[in-house]
Amino acid sequence: QVQLVESGGGLVQAGGSLRLSCAASGNILSLTLFRINSVGWYRQAPGKQRELVAVVSRDGTANYADDVKGRFTISRDNAKNTVDLQMNSLKSEDTAVYYCKSENYWGQGTQVTVSS
Numbered sequence: 001q002v003q004l005v006e007s008g009g010g011l012v013q014a015g016g017s018l019r020l021s022c023a024a025s026g027n028i029l030s031l032t033l034f035r036i037n038s039v040g041w042y043r044q045a046p047g048k049q050r051e052l053v054a055v056v057s058r059d060g061t062a063n064y065a066d067d068v069k070g071r072f073t074i075s076r077d078n079a080k081n082t083v084d085l086q087m088n089s090l091k092s093e094d095t096a097v098y099y100c101k102s103e104n105y106w107g108q109g110t111q112v113t114v115s116s
Contacts, residue, residue, distance in 0.1 A: 002030040002105050009098060009110030016114070017088045022100030022107060024081040031081055034102050039083040041074060043096035043112075050099070056083060067093075092116040 008020040020041065024034040040055040054064045054074040062074045073086040083100060090112075097109040 002026040002034050002102055004100050004102060004105055004107035006098060006100055006107040006110040009112045011113045011115065012090055014090060014092055014114055014116045016090050017086070018090065018112060020085040020087065020098055020110060020112070022083045022085075024083075024102065034081060035078040037103055039076060039100060039102045041083070041085045042099045042101060043094075044099070044109075045093075045096040048096075053098070054085060087112070090114045 003025045005023050006020060008018060010018060012018055024031060036058050038055050038057045041053045042050050043053050044050040052065060053068055054062060054072055056062045056074045056076050060076060064072060071087065071089045074083065076083045087094065092114050095112060095114050097111050099109045100107045
């Protein structure tokens, strides 16, 4: 199975930016599956359900939740087995633990805190 590790979270002021990265590791089969499957970034704020933020397909096609469109950009580098989430113009309501997901596998999450 693939292992996913998120990084890049932290504390930032409203209006600022962060770049999250999801790095995949595993055997050849699991990494091949990572490269050909869609990968999503999700987030979960305290007391709320986990929600999809953005997803990128094998060919790089991206889709976004309405409230992050125009502010977040998801991208993948299959040579490095990574999927990044560039987050700009951050708002306090973006505060959450951010997770990446590939197939049915999740990373451990990275905390993003936006101070107003």
